[in-house]
Amino acid sequence: MKVQLFAMPTIPATPDERAALRPIGRNVERYQRMLDELEALVVCADRAGITSFGTTEHHFHTEGGEACPNPLLMYSRFAARTERIMFVPLSIVLTASNPIRVAEDVALFDNLFHGRMGVAFARGYQHRWMYVLMQRDDAVAMMGDPDKEVMNRAIFEEYLDVVLKAWTEDAFAHDGEHFAIPYPREGITGWMPTDWTNAYGAEGELDADGKIVKLGVIPKPFQDPHPPLFVPVVASGASLDNAARKGMVAFVADSRPDAFAESCRRYQEVANEHGRDLALGEGVGGVRQIVIGDSYDEAFELAATTNGFHYHHYFEVMGHAEQMRIPADDPNQMVRFADEYACTQRMVDTEFLLCGTAEQVVEKLEGQAACFGDGKLEWLNWLFFMQGTASIEVQQDQVQRFAEKVWPAFK
DSSP states (O other): OEEEEEOOOOOOOOHHHHHHTSSGGGOHHHHHHHHHHHHHHHHHHHHHTOSEEEOOOOOOOTTSSSOOSOHHHHHHHHHTTOSSOEEOOSOEEGGGSOHHHHHHHHHHHHHHTTTOBOEEEEOOOOHHHHHHHHTOSSOOSSSSOHHHHHHHHHHHHHHHHHHHHHHHOSSBOEEOSSOEESSSTTOBOOOOOHHHHHHHSOTTSBOTTSOBOOBOOSSOOSSSSOOOEEEEESSOHHHHHHHHHHTOEEEEOOOSHHHHHHHHHHHHHHHHHTTOOOOTTTTEEEEEEEEEOSSHHHHHHHHIIIIIHHIIIIIGGGTGGGGGOOTTSOTTSOOOOSSHHHHHHHHHHTTSEEEESHHHHHHHHHHHHTTTTTOOOOEEEEEOTTBTTBOHHHHHHHHHHIIIIIGGGTO
């Protein structure tokens, strides 16, 4: 089982400090502290043999959480200070980006660091910043509006096609609903050094009249045909099916045993229907939190003051606790908890949080690793909510405990 250590770049601060220093996201000294902490965490993970590291992409978070607008630029610092760990942003929000720039940036990073690159693409749901970057308000996912959902998915699928063409074709044209290459669609006139391009450029970039009718994106990725692709699956069966069809690893957030097992089976079935002969669990990653202590009570307390606090006060209000819904919850109300301790307990009950001694975590992880059946899970995406809420020494201790006492049972 491969392991992705996933952190939400969070400026280190207590709640009181966060209030006193608002907007802490624009506090340069604290932002530097966050970067130093993340670097120390990645170096620790690299030495421990963790497969990959990733973070989110978000914008305008002046509160100091999810505080990285450009993961690849940040990773370039970490990659220069490590030896083998891969970097997998989770995710680049493709619908709010220019697909050509995305293809170029990822391919350049892949070349700079000799293939230590994977990439997850997401459709985006935080309208706070997607409206602004997209300059439109009709195409943000998960807003409760089916028309917006359809538009968002259409843009995502088309942009992904453009990225894949850019990586795999020396020169190409794309005449889509939301993006065109070349632009204007009928071709680009006025390119003066036609002899130069005809002699040294990609085949077919110019037509007989010297008009640009195709374009080639450089560089080509270091990995052939391109870096491995991932997709986060929070609630959408369509996202899971699309990942299975296209050979993308699906990071499945729903941890409830029955639901997770069904996702693994569905991924396998769709993949096999499209010519990918996969075993159960292959191509799938479980998204889980892990907290290890000398006792269960010690681990639970640490989890509540870090993971539980972060989840209760931030993600819960955006509906992310729905994946932890149980029959006793009011079907007419969004899942909410009284405090971080109640939130943490539900995480444990639904196996979203694997908490306890190393031996207890191994026991809990066994069912997940087998896809609650006879499978073999390919990836574990470890949601590491301790960054920014616990000291770097505590964070490093958690990584080392996992690498030495938990992972060997599944490696």
